[in-house]
Structures are given as C-alpha cells and as structure tokens.
Amino acid sequence: MKENLISVILPIYNVSDYLDRCMKSVINQTYKNIEIIMVDDGSTDDSALKCDEYKEKDDRIVVFHKENGGLSDARNYGIKRASGNYITCIDSDDFIDLDYIEYLYNLIxxxxxxMSICQHRVLYSNGKVKEFGKNGEEVLSSKKCLERMLYHDVIDTSAWAKLYDRRLFSDVEYPKGKLFEDIATTYKLMLQCDEIAVGYESKYNYLVRRDSIVNCSFNPKKFDLLEMTDKMADDVLKxxxxxxxxxxxxxxxARFSTLNQMRNAKGFDNNRKHIIFYIKNNKDILLKDDKTPKRDVLAVKLLMCGYPIYKVCWHLYEKIKK
Known part of the structure; x- marks a missing residue:
C-alpha cells in the first residue's frame, strides 16, 4: 500500500540560531514521503537565506517568503498550500524525534x-529536560479528549505534536494576530473527529525560550488568552x-495564568481585580471537583487569603520549580 504524503508546516521568523537543528530532525525522518513547507514570515535575520539553501538540498522542501503576519498567518499560509493527505505543524525553534511522523501516522x-497525538519533552535553557512521555496508546472519543484537554490531563491545546487529516482544516483557520492561537483552534479540529488516537511516548521537543512571545514581559496582547479560552468554552458547552x-x-x-504573568506589571489594576473576582466567584465549583489539580486547589485557597499572600507564595513556587 502506497504511503500517504504528509505535509510538515514550518512557520519561520528570526529563528536562525535554531533552524538547523529543527531542519535536521525533519529531513531525516524515518517516514520519507513528506513535503516540508517552510514559510518565511518576513524574517529580518538570515533565516530566509537558510530556507533557500535547504530548498536546494532536498526536493521535498518548498519555500514561501511573505510579509510578516504572525504565527497564525504563517501556519494558515502553509496549510492552504499543502499537498499532503495529512498535516503536522512544527515550531521552527523546536525539533522532533526521528520517528515522530512515523509514530503519529501509525496511530492514524x-x-x-x-487525528493523532503524541507527548513532548520540555527543554530549558539551563539544560534541564522535563519528560512528559510514557508507554502505551489508546483511542479516545472526541468528547473524552476534549475533557482531558480542558483539565490539562496529558492532552494539551498545542498545534504541534499532532497529525491531522487535512480535511479538518477545510473550515478552520488559526486566528490571525492573536496570541495563544492554538487554544482557539485545536478544539475545533477535535470536535470534527469521532475518535482520536493518543500515543503516550514523547516524540516532540519543545524549547523554552526566554525571548519567545509567550515568555516576554507582560503586555495587553496576553489578554488574548482569556478571549481564546472563553470562546472555546462557549463552543464546547453548546x-x-x-x-x-x-x-x-x-x-x-487561564485567569490564574494571566494573573501570574501580570503580577509585576503596572497599570492593570482593573484587569487584575476582574480576574481575581472571576476566580473567587467560581471557587466552589472548582474546589468541589475532584478532577481539579491539587496545585489549582491550593492556588484558589491562597488567593482567598488575599492577593499579596498569593503573590508571595507563587513567587516561592516558581523559585522551587526552577
């Protein structure tokens, strides 16, 4: 039986220092019938030049250069031009195990x-590696997969570490100009599936960069997390x-995440008050749910003691975690 063509979507913007490692992991995949779509999203470093150099080395590589439109726009651009029966998204500062595509395709x-899902590792700048993988695999209903994603129970909202039937993107796009774009999109892809295959081995390597968009200092764009999450909530509840x-x-x-990111930011007092009010107003349902992670339960109880106490405790938690 002929293997299906799989399109690898690589949005690229100023990742010259990381691109070689990423491309080496993609080019040397054990599953060979792939097209590698490199979307240069208006890079100002030598990423664009590297894209063209890779294109000359491997005829499976297709390169597009476009004006900067952000991660979502670059992903959408690549997906629309993909020829594969299946699609996987990889962030170009990350890299994948050599059997990443084969593993996901075999699950499909x-x-x-x-749709299939694998696990990932987190690589920190100090050399520490956090492993989320284990052995085993199973098939989940779309509803069960969504539930576990909502609880952040192994399954997450990331666009990467997943393989999709390209038809799932017929009426779905990543929201242009928004942060946390995967939260607004992954659930829509899941909703179109009757079942989803989940593999518990780590095959994707996620690099934590201090200069990444998500990890930079707080700015109003980070409130996109609340907008994206609430839209997902409304659609799932329907x-x-x-x-x-x-x-x-x-x-x-999502409120806790935003609250933690903005704790040293100035000028957002009203936003902070609204977030704290939301958490406190919904604390009972959260505390009575036995599926709520212990960390979240403790966070709610600390916040009830007052924001200053919560702020100090969260700072200590982060120091211990690091």
Missing part, C-alpha cells in the same frame, strides 16, 4: 482516525453542556 492508520466543570476549570486556569 492503526485506529482509522482523523455541544457538551455536561462538561461545564471541565470548561470552568480551564477558564479559571
């Missing part, structure tokens, strides 16, 4: 599904109203 074919607890947990989690 074994269970006859439209179809699965019994997932209310899971949806609420995700919405509260």
């Amino acid at each position: 074919t074994k269970y006859n599904v439209k 179809l699965y109203p019994d997932l209310k607890k899971a949806v609420l947990r995700r919405q509260v989690y």
Whole structure:
C-alpha cells in the first residue's frame, strides 16, 4: 500500500540560531514521503537565506517568503498550500524525534482516525529536560479528549505534536494576530473527529525560550488568552453542556495564568481585580471537583487569603520549580 504524503508546516521568523537543528530532525525522518513547507514570515535575520539553501538540498522542501503576519498567518499560509493527505505543524525553534511522523501516522492508520497525538519533552535553557512521555496508546472519543484537554490531563491545546487529516482544516483557520492561537483552534479540529488516537511516548521537543512571545514581559496582547479560552468554552458547552466543570476549570486556569504573568506589571489594576473576582466567584465549583489539580486547589485557597499572600507564595513556587 502506497504511503500517504504528509505535509510538515514550518512557520519561520528570526529563528536562525535554531533552524538547523529543527531542519535536521525533519529531513531525516524515518517516514520519507513528506513535503516540508517552510514559510518565511518576513524574517529580518538570515533565516530566509537558510530556507533557500535547504530548498536546494532536498526536493521535498518548498519555500514561501511573505510579509510578516504572525504565527497564525504563517501556519494558515502553509496549510492552504499543502499537498499532503495529512498535516503536522512544527515550531521552527523546536525539533522532533526521528520517528515522530512515523509514530503519529501509525496511530492514524492503526485506529482509522482523523487525528493523532503524541507527548513532548520540555527543554530549558539551563539544560534541564522535563519528560512528559510514557508507554502505551489508546483511542479516545472526541468528547473524552476534549475533557482531558480542558483539565490539562496529558492532552494539551498545542498545534504541534499532532497529525491531522487535512480535511479538518477545510473550515478552520488559526486566528490571525492573536496570541495563544492554538487554544482557539485545536478544539475545533477535535470536535470534527469521532475518535482520536493518543500515543503516550514523547516524540516532540519543545524549547523554552526566554525571548519567545509567550515568555516576554507582560503586555495587553496576553489578554488574548482569556478571549481564546472563553470562546472555546462557549463552543464546547453548546455541544457538551455536561462538561461545564471541565470548561470552568480551564477558564479559571487561564485567569490564574494571566494573573501570574501580570503580577509585576503596572497599570492593570482593573484587569487584575476582574480576574481575581472571576476566580473567587467560581471557587466552589472548582474546589468541589475532584478532577481539579491539587496545585489549582491550593492556588484558589491562597488567593482567598488575599492577593499579596498569593503573590508571595507563587513567587516561592516558581523559585522551587526552577
């Protein structure tokens, strides 16, 4: 049986220092029938030049140069021009195990599904590696997969570490100009599937960069997290109203994440008050849900003691975590 063509979408913007490692991992995949779509999103370093150099070395590589439009725009641009039956997205500052595509594709074919998921490792700048993988695999209903994603139970919202039937993108795009674009998109792809295959081995390597968009100092764009999460919540509840607890947990989690990022920012007092009010107003449902992670339960209780106490405790937590 002829192998399906798989399109690898690589949005690229000023990642010259990381691109070689990423491309080496993609070019040397054990699954060979791939097209590698490099979308240079208006890079100002030598990333654009490197893209053209790679194109000359491997006829599976297609390069597009476009004006800067952001990560979502670059992903959409590449997906629309993909020829493969299946699509996987990789961030060009990350890299993948050599059997990443083969692993995800085997899950698709074994269970006859439209989407598969693998796990990832987190690589920190100090050399520390956090491993999320383990052995095993299973097939989940779309609803169960969504529930676990909402609880952040192994399954996450990231665009990467997943393989998609290209038809899932027929009416779905990543929201241009928004941060946390995957939160607004991954659930829409899941909703189109009857079942989703989940593999628990880590095959994707995620690099934590201090200069990344998400990790930079707080700015109003980071409130996109709340907008994206609430839109996801509304759409999921329309179809699965019994997932209310899971949806609420995700919405509260988004508030905590934003609250933590803005704790040293000035000029956002009203936003901070609204976020704290939301968390406190929904604390009972969260505390009574036995699926709520212990960290979130503790965070709620600390916040009830007052924001200054919570702020100090979270700072200590981050120091211990690092």
